[in-house]
Amino acid sequence: MTPARDLGKIRALIARHKRWDMIFGLCGLLALMIGVLTFSALFLDMALDGLPRLGWDFITSFPSRKAGQAGILSAWVGSALVMLVTAFFAVPLGVASGVYLEEYARKNWITDIIEINITNLAGVPSIVYGLLALGLFVYQFDFGQSVLSAGLTLALLILPVVIVATREAIRSIPQAIREGSYACGATQWQTVRYHILPYSSAGILTGIIIGMARAIGETAPVITIGALTFIAFLPPAPVQSTPPFLNFEWLFAGFTVMPIQMFNWTSRPEAAFLVNAAAAGFVLVAMTLAMNGAAIWLRYRLRRNIKW
Amino acid sequence: MKYWLIAGALAAAAPVHAQIVKVDGSSTVYPITEAVAEEFQKMKRGAIKVTVGISGTGGGFKKFCRSETDVSDASRPISAKEMKACAEAGIKYIELPVAFDALTVVINPKNSWIKELKVEELKKMWEPVAQGKITHWNQVNPSWPNAPLKLFGPGADSGTFDYFTDAINGKEKSSRGDFTASEDDNVLVQGVSRDVNAIGYFGLAYYVENKDKLKAAPILNKGASKAVSPSLETVMDGSYQPLARPIFIYVSDKSMNKPEVREFIEFYLKHAPALVKEVGYVPLSAQHYAQALKNFSTKKLGTGFGGKNEVGIRVEELLVREGKL
Numbered sequence: 001m002t003p004a005r006d007l008g009k010i011r012a013l014i015a016r017h018k019r020w021d022m023i024f025g026l027c028g029l030l031a032l033m034i035g036v037l038t039f040s041a042l043f044l045d046m047a048l049d050g051l052p053r054l055g056w057d058f059i060t061s062f063p064s065r066k067a068g069q070a071g072i073l074s075a076w077v078g079s080a081l082v083m084l085v086t087a088f089f090a091v092p093l094g095v096a097s098g099v100y101l102e103e104y105a106r107k108n109w110i111t112d113i114i115e116i117n118i119t120n121l122a123g124v125p126s127i128v129y130g131l132l133a134l135g136l137f138v139y140q141f142d143f144g145q146s147v148l149s150a151g152l153t154l155a156l157l158i159l160p161v162v163i164v165a166t167r168e169a170i171r172s173i174p175q176a177i178r179e180g181s182y183a184c185g186a187t188q189w190q191t192v193r194y195h196i197l198p199y200s201s202a203g204i205l206t207g208i209i210i211g212m213a214r215a216i217g218e219t220a221p222v223i224t225i226g227a228l229t230f231i232a233f234l235p236p237a238p239v240q241s242t243p244p245f246l247n248f249e250w251l252f253a254g255f256t257v258m259p260i261q262m263f264n265w266t267s268r269p270e271a272a273f274l275v276n277a278a279a280a281g282f283v284l285v286a287m288t289l290a291m292n293g294a295a296i297w298l299r300y301r302l303r304r305n306i307k308w
Numbered sequence: 309m310k311y312w313l314i315a316g317a318l319a320a321a322a323p324v325h326a327q328i329v330k331v332d333g334s335s336t337v338y339p340i341t342e343a344v345a346e347e348f349q350k351m352k353r354g355a356i357k358v359t360v361g362i363s364g365t366g367g368g369f370k371k372f373c374r375s376e377t378d379v380s381d382a383s384r385p386i387s388a389k390e391m392k393a394c395a396e397a398g399i400k401y402i403e404l405p406v407a408f409d410a411l412t413v414v415i416n417p418k419n420s421w422i423k424e425l426k427v428e429e430l431k432k433m434w435e436p437v438a439q440g441k442i443t444h445w446n447q448v449n450p451s452w453p454n455a456p457l458k459l460f461g462p463g464a465d466s467g468t469f470d471y472f473t474d475a476i477n478g479k480e481k482s483s484r485g486d487f488t489a490s491e492d493d494n495v496l497v498q499g500v501s502r503d504v505n506a507i508g509y510f511g512l513a514y515y516v517e518n519k520d521k522l523k524a525a526p527i528l529n530k531g532a533s534k535a536v537s538p539s540l541e542t543v544m545d546g547s548y549q550p551l552a553r554p555i556f557i558y559v560s561d562k563s564m565n566k567p568e569v570r571e572f573i574e575f576y577l578k579h580a581p582a583l584v585k586e587v588g589y590v591p592l593s594a595q596h597y598a599q600a601l602k603n604f605s606t607k608k609l610g611t612g613f614g615g616k617n618e619v620g621i622r623v624e625e626l627l628v629r630e631g632k633l
Contacts, residue, residue: 065343065587145376223363226332226371230342230360232349254328254359264362267492268339269517269588274494 043285050279058279062232063261067272070265072280074231078147078255079216079287081235085151085251086215090158091208095197097159098166098204103192122160129157130224138225145226147235148251153221158211165207169200199306202299209295213288219259228256229264258284327568332361333368333381336467336511337555339587340407341381344576347583351575356568365467366390369558373397378563379573382556383409383467388615391633400561400633403611404573404600405554405623406580408590410512410543411472413551414497414522418504421445421452424526424535427550430476433457433507439484445505459487460499460508466491472509475550475619497521509551512538513588527551543590550620554592561609577601592623599627609633 061071097118105111133153143149173196181191235253239245258280265277331341338360345358363371365382372380373394385403386394394401413430415422432438432448445452462468464481474480490496493510500506501521515524515538526535529549542548557576563569577597584591592600610631613621 063342064346065339065583226361226363226376228332228359228361229338230345230358232346233354233357254330264338267335267494269493269511269513271517 046278046281046285049275050277050282053275053279054282058276059283063230067268067270067276070273070276072258072261072283074234075256075258075261075280076283076287077234078227078231079257079284081147081250081255082150082154082222082257083212083216083291085148086154086158087208087212089152089155090162090211093155094159094162094208094211095166095204098163098170099192099196101163102167102170103188103196118160118163122164125220126157126218127220127224129153130221132156133221134225144252145228145254146252147255149225150222150227150255150257153225154215154218157218157221158215161211161214162204162207165210166200166204169203169207170196172203173199198302201302205295205299205302209292212291216257216288216291217259217284219257219263222257223260227260228254229260231256258287327356327566329356329358329379329563329569329572330377331358331379331381331557332363332371332377333379333557334365334383334467334555335362336365336383336409337381337406337557338362339513340555340580340584340589341379341557341576343583343587344572344579347579348572348575352571356572358572364465369393372401372558372560373399375399375560375562378560378566378569380558382558384470384553384617385556385613386558386611386615391611391615395633400609401558401611402561402564402604402607402609403613403631404557404559404577404604405592405596405626406557406576406600407555407584407592408543408552409468409555410538410548410590411468411475411509411551411553412512412515412538413507413509413525413527414500414515415507415525416500416502416504417521417523419507419523422507422523422525424528426528427476427530430527431478433459434461434473434483434487435477436482436484439486442484455505458499458503458506459484460496460506461487461489462493462496462510463489463491468509468511471553471617471619472551474617475553480617512543512590516588540585540590544593546622552590553619554621554623554626555589559604561607564604564607573604574601577604596623596627599624603627 058071059076060073061069062073063075064070101111101115130153133149133156137143137149137152138145143152177195177199178191181195186194231254235250235255236247238247238250240247262277262280262284265273265280268274329345331345341360345360349356349358360381361368361377365380365384368377368380368382369386369390370393371377373390374397380401386401413425429448433442442448443457444454445457446454448457461472461483464483469483470480473483477483488496488499490499493514496508496510497514497518500508501518507525515522524538526537527548527550528535532549536542536548538548538551543552546552557573559569559573564573577600580597581591581594591597608631610633612626612629612631614632
């Protein structure tokens with residue numbers, strides 16, 4: 001065997017492998033584009049349909065039987081308030097559960113069962129949460145068909161997502177960080193507080209956002225617990241000019257949310273309402289993007305403080 | 309300082325405690341109640357608020373009988389089971405027809421063979437035994453072409469489906485299952501407008517909005533001499549049968565004692581003629597509304613149906629029937 005022929009073989013081998021590399025790269029790109037292009041086309045189509053109705057009036061008007069005057073004020077305020085309650089309950093509960101399972105819990109069959117259950121819960125249809133919430137929050141706890149009930153329902157719904165994301169984020173922290181912290185005499189809580197949580201916050205935030213984005217688009221559980229469709233007034237404001245300045249009545253107010261308003265409009269006979277639905281869809285996507293943007297900004301801020 | 313100003317402005321914008329009239333129920337009645345609620349709130353300038361939900365007729369009655377709502381929208385009369393639930397909870401109610409909903413059988417505008425449809429022919433197309441067997445137009449009527457029969461209709465959860473099956477097949481919910489079903493009537497509109505061999509049914513309002521894409525089939529009732537097309541006039545004068553039905557609101561007697569509910573219902577019945585027409589439904593006659601208003605003010609409690617729907621009922625007769633609870 002001469003060295004020249006050997007070289008030719010090796011070159012052929014390299015060329016073949018590079019070809020496979022390129023083919024896989026193209027497949028990957030294709031797979032990505034199917035998702036991206038489909039979403040872009042849908043979004044663009046919706047945006048173009050909704051464009052004539054998008055405007056200040058649309059955001060500041062209540063629903064109406066006249067498509068040209070109908071707006072989404074009660075819907076987006078309702079969605080925002082419900083999301084506020086959802087985040088208030090889901091984030092601390094989810095993050096604390098994740099930290100406990102990952103850092104404190106002993107590995108035994110009980111934690112195994114809990115783990116399996118949490119992963120399973122993430123796949124339970126949302127209507128099941130709605131039915132549970134109807135019995136528990138609406139009737140048992142007597143919260144009524146309120147913002148609070150809806151927020152708690154959606155918090156339950158996204159809790160598994162937040163827990164799983166928190167655990168994944170914590171798991172990606174090298175063991176050496178913990179050992180270093182303990183070596184310096186830190187307690188377990190100090191390690192969690194000053195090392196584990198800050199370093200995993202980026203991943204946790206991503207999980208929270210995925211959960212919140214799911215929650216804001218949910219219709220079924222919110223309808224189950226009795227969200228309204230026509231409501232032409234806002235819940236009481238959370239702040240007031242007289243002591244005690246904070247007012248929590250809004251938690252118990254009736255409400256509607258964006259997906260319900262959209263769904264109602266798509267099922268109307270007049271074609272003009274379809275334009276409203278498209279415009280509402282655009283605003284809903286914008287709200288999700290805004291939440292995403294806030295998370296990216298926060299993540300960036302938090303990331304800056306991490307030195308490794 | 310700035311924050312206090314914002315807080316103050318927000319608090320000032322928040323209205324003082326207002327009375328709320330709670331309505332829930334059928335999505336068919338919803339557009340009417342929404343229109344009335346909108347106008348009523350405008351007139352009262354926020355002093356009385358109205359909320360309207362869409363839980364469906366059945367879901368609405370469940371809430372109504374638990375006294376969670378003041379008024380229930382219903383696209384069919386209260387059922388025997390629901391009457392029992394209300395009676396057990398001690399809820400009495402008054403039944404008020406507010407409009408007609410006319411089901412329209414639609415065909416493609418290019419369909420040249422349908423000049424009128426007999427109720428018997430509709431039954432042959434839609435009855436349960438037709439499933440898998442009646443697949444071509446000429447099987448229903450030999451003078452029609454040998455072309456595939458494409459059926460479109462609302463899903464089994466809808467009140468429209470209940471009424472159509474009752475009126476055509478003689479039994480509620482008894483229908484063949486092999487048709488294209490959608491809860492979204494706009495999907496049915498698309499389906500029929502794209503296929504010359506298609507036939508479907510849904511509420512009149514959807515036909516009126518899509519007249520350029522669809523044709524409404526005149527219906528020849530059993531024993532009638534002439535086929536009748538659905539329209540405002542034929543539904544109002546009662547000649548479009550058997551596919552026109554009254555739709556209702558139910559008001560609980562406890563809520564009737566609240567002045568805000570009384571005012572809302574009176575406003576509802578007085579302004580229904582104009583508003584019903586505006587949202588694409590067929591209003592009752594002026595006498596019907598006057599009688600309904602009278603029933604309301606004299607608290608004529610109970611349902612005129614006794615727990616069972618009736619095809620082809622006349623509203624004037626219904627309004628004076630003795631009510632059952």
